[in-house]
Amino acid sequence: MRRMTYRQAVTEAIAAEMRRDDSVVFFGEDVAKPGGVFKVTPGIYEEFGPVRVRDTPISEQAIIGTALGAAITGLRPIAELMFADFIPVAMDQIVNQVAKYRFMSGGQFTVPLTIRASQGGGGGFGTQHSQCAESWLMNFPGLKLAVPATPADMYGLLRAAIRDDDPVIVLEHKSLYNLVGDVDLEAAPGELGKAEIVRPGQDLTLVATQQMLHRALEAAESLAEDGISPEVIDLRTLVPLDGETILRSVQGTSRLLIVEEAPRLGGWGANVAALVADEGLFHLDAPIKRVNMENALIAYSPALEDEIIPNARKIEEAVRQLLSET
Amino acid sequence: MRRMTYRQAVTEAIAAEMRRDDSVVFFGEDVAKPGGVFKVTPGIYEEFGPVRVRDTPISEQAIIGTALGAAITGLRPIAELMFADFIPVAMDQIVNQVAKYRFMSGGQFTVPLTIRASQGGGGGFGTQHSQCAESWLMNFPGLKLAVPATPADMYGLLRAAIRDDDPVIVLEHKSLYNLVGDVDLEAAPGELGKAEIVRPGQDLTLVATQQMLHRALEAAESLAEDGISPEVIDLRTLVPLDGETILRSVQGTSRLLIVEEAPRLGGWGANVAALVADEGLFHLDAPIKRVNMENALIAYSPALEDEIIPNARKIEEAVRQLLSET
Amino acid sequence: MALEAGDRLDKESRMRALLAMVKIRLAEEEIQNLFMANLVRGTTHLAIGQEACSAGVALALCEGDSVTCTYRGHGHALALGMSLRALMAEMMGKESGACRGRGGSMHMTDKSIGLLGANAIVGAQLPIAMGAALTAQVKGTGAIAVTFFGDGAANIGLFHESLNMASVWKLPVLFICENNLYGEYSPIRETTPIDDIADRAGAYAMPGVIVDGQDVEAVQAATAAAAARARNGEGPALLELKTYRYGGHSRSDTGPYRKPGELAHWQERDPIDMLAARMYSDGELDQEEFLEIKDALAQEVFAAVEWAKAEPFPPPQSLADYVYASD
Amino acid sequence: MALEAGDRLDKESRMRALLAMVKIRLAEEEIQNLFMANLVRGTTHLAIGQEACSAGVALALCEGDSVTCTYRGHGHALALGMSLRALMAEMMGKESGACRGRGGSMHMTDKSIGLLGANAIVGAQLPIAMGAALTAQVKGTGAIAVTFFGDGAANIGLFHESLNMASVWKLPVLFICENNLYGEYSPIRETTPIDDIADRAGAYAMPGVIVDGQDVEAVQAATAAAAARARNGEGPALLELKTYRYGGHSRSDTGPYRKPGELAHWQERDPIDMLAARMYSDGELDQEEFLEIKDALAQEVFAAVEWAKAEPFPPPQSLADYVYASD
């Protein structure tokens, strides 16, 4: 066990896999010599050298396409796209190429490719540098999607992604880079597709990820003082989606509140709601509620940014409101 | 009233708006002299000339960016992207620029821009030329999204899109180009954000769009013979989403089946389900069901393509199944 | 830069080139028939007239090299050695097709011959070949990668990103532009402000070479020279093969945008005829032999089509296969 | 191509350039203070050292022309005439900011001065300026558009698509590359295989001009020449302004990647000092006047900051405003 930040967990995961497997290579903009704009990958270039670790030109499409070509010919690339907001710049390569390559070839290729990007709001980076990408990316079969919320999960899921034979997008939440936690460097890699009940409870189910998970836990803490006990689930991966854990929890609590850092339309929470409204409808004692960003955008102004991104207070209010519904 | 195809309705709508308003311009790949790869825009170049109607290089990003710049400086561009599958190539311009431009400027600009693309499966075009794009595009506040299913709606909604002061993406379903219907060329433009009950009924609500709408109607016809009467709703636009019409219908029928030409995860139907599971839960007598493409991709092989895209038979089965649930 | 066309090919290589080109021509004519008869759904993009490009490049490659190409890829597939059966079955969406019917006409792919994929998104295949070149570079295999694209693709952003990054990383990759004068129905002069795509190479500090794309020997020589340079660690090159498609852009296009006489002009320099004529005059082939060759290949094509027609479709319950590796 | 630098500017224009450059410098120094003191959240990208680029281009533009630029856009905004108050209030996310606090440091935008937007996605602003040029062309207004970008942006796909399409359509747009030698922490020579971005112009059949980006008069002259050509219907041009940023890429960057002595070398050719020296020697300015100018501008900057601090934030209930025109 070592105490480390979420940021360090990324570095450690990449280093561990590169040590273990020569075919792992890593590239992106300013990731090698500079160690990444969020200082997430210092030392990787120094340890593994210029053949396996490379800075690229500002060319997101070429980065992903090259990583794909390398993945189908024997390497296990990790490609970084810096801000998840830049994913759309390389969108064709991600959704029409990477996601579909194995399928279109009738299974001739596997695509062991990891794409990393940092995402999320709260830092005052403005409308084009604060988005979460998982809700868009859920639309493309062929991709897997991990959204770790703790240093241990980052270490576990990023290694799982690198070892996985399918393309996995790992989204790192910027607001969590300094979060500290215990990490077992010798642990087996995480499992893609497994949610975790991070706080058991019986009054309602709270489903969240990343920054929202921590805020949900904060709300749960405060609600506990009033004897309200939410069960808090960290989805950890959105594809595959662990429907079983969600349904089992809702069966116990009869109420579901989904907390997303995403606009309402299109948000991943709609998928969770749809799942429960289909397979778990008769467990429900109340409407499925969602706390999210409505259909608006993240502004630069702190006054607006702090308002639009759900916080513990809003989650708490939504819980109390939901418990009052019948 | 004139009988015309869905294809002709596109041509007529563009021509009508270009006649009415000098600031409407139109460009895209092979849309001018060749009249479009689906022969959707013949005669437009001849009537309005090379200044207002242009063929472009194969440069989707530049097409959308140029259209955006023109839109904020006094033109009303219609930009064509040919296949909706190419939307990801221009994704940054669409979702980070077009969608957010007004917001980021604090309302200094309006963006009266129409983006057209043809979409959908069933034609044997393979994995990269058969997708529907509306489910991805729902994730981006700032965009509006129209999916007309009939010649009259195409004529009405495309004109509404061109006149709208916000960016509207109009998706034309390839399988409907030859569909014939009556169109009133003098009618007022359609209204974005209004669903239509195209077949009233009381046993359950069937929500669909475009190709799926026609298949749902086919299923309804056949179910009627057994005395089963579904209420069929054509959403027509996904953003804005007409929740009111859906909720009112479900209140009457107590059952909801959503039919999508989309993979299950991320599909727009999840949003409709989430809406009803929130605001209409207590109307429901049965789980909310969805017929869609599961989490798979459209193959080239007709055997697989015909299997994966929902058809009337599958919709009918799902209806019968849903009516048997309690 | 000093890429120079080599000598003429020896008889055996010429014969290989001739066989490849005739096979492509006959196979594509048959494919067009299938489509026009509506025996196959969807669309198709033929390379009839452009056979020297794929055949010439393929002759210059070695085992272990990789190729990506476009939807106009039947020629590349056959030149690299895809079996006619796998091709025809794929064309019909059959389980025994090269991609088990999942790919179709636009996605002819065969890992076993180094054909990493034909792409239906303009330009998307360029960096995928670079990835194969990266693998070769990282592993030090000495292999190279080749990517084919059209004149129209030279205007898409990814062309630029690819050539730039390949040059910076000195990747062993050849960018091969088959300039057939049109992107769909638009003449290149209306979408591109320069005459020669090869002139863009300078923007990336790499060699740019204009090659007679109707002369299979010239194509082979230019490719071999660029390949040798790439294998030698000197980085990528851009080759522009000047060529022409006799047919329309795709199935339904009759080519109304052509200038009068243009097609006939190009047909005078038909790649198959040109090579055959040289072989005649060098005493390497006579008319009768050539007829026999054509006949045999026509039989082979016919047999492959008949075989493919009888093959089964993928089972419906397999529709979600191959989406993930674990499927 | 025959773009030629014009004569020296007259005294009045020089004075305008000097005022603009000093204002930018002082305003940005103050912005850096605000960020380092954590009075403002997020990040910022300063153009200190590059002031001659924005000031020189702005001097060559006319009313009705349009500009797009990057996140490193405070200089462009001020050179074009944005008020210091609107800028500072925007920097702090206040309702009275240029974008009502929605944009922030990376999105300084002011329709009233023709500044159509600063973009935080590398390269995304290029075609947006082309759209303004298209409007001018369609409406025959005689206006032009200008788009600023960095050396790093010259490797992104959209650069290529934009220059190509602008050339084909002969749009009245100027592509202005501020080559400050770095894209974030990466030196241009490690990401770009050629020395001069201007050399890429040939791939698009447009003029490419290398300009001393530290000499505001050279920038003005080159821009004016290219602008005249564009207004005349002769199409776009690519200008490469050789320049240098004294600070890091953004707020937190201290520039450890610089070569020793590099910064000092560039500071010897400081754009403000260079112009001031010329004005001294031409008798258009003396040291005392210059000090007074600086002082007055410093006061103005200070007053704008203080004013902005006291301004209100946008009301929380307005968070969904301006997403749609109907809001």
Ligand SMILES: Cc1ncc(C[n+]2csc(CCOP(=O)(O)OP(=O)(O)O)c2C)c(N)n1
């Ligand atoms: C990104 C993208 N844009 C547009 C298309 C539609 N399209 C298919 S082929 C083609 C023309 C390509 O021309 P060229 O590159 O010259 O290749 P050719 O077909 O002549 O071999 C176009 C525009 C596409 N498939 N992908």
Ligand SMILES: Cc1ncc(C[n+]2csc(CCOP(=O)(O)OP(=O)(O)O)c2C)c(N)n1
């Ligand atoms: C598409 C995209 N990729 C990456 C980034 C991150 N990024 C911001 S600025 C920058 C460097 C740009 O360098 P250059 O174009 O030279 O402009 P400069 O900052 O030097 O003015 C990068 C990589 C981005 N904002 N957008």
Ligand SMILES: [Mg+2]
């Ligand atoms: Mg072509």
Ligand SMILES: [Mg+2]
């Ligand atoms: Mg720079």
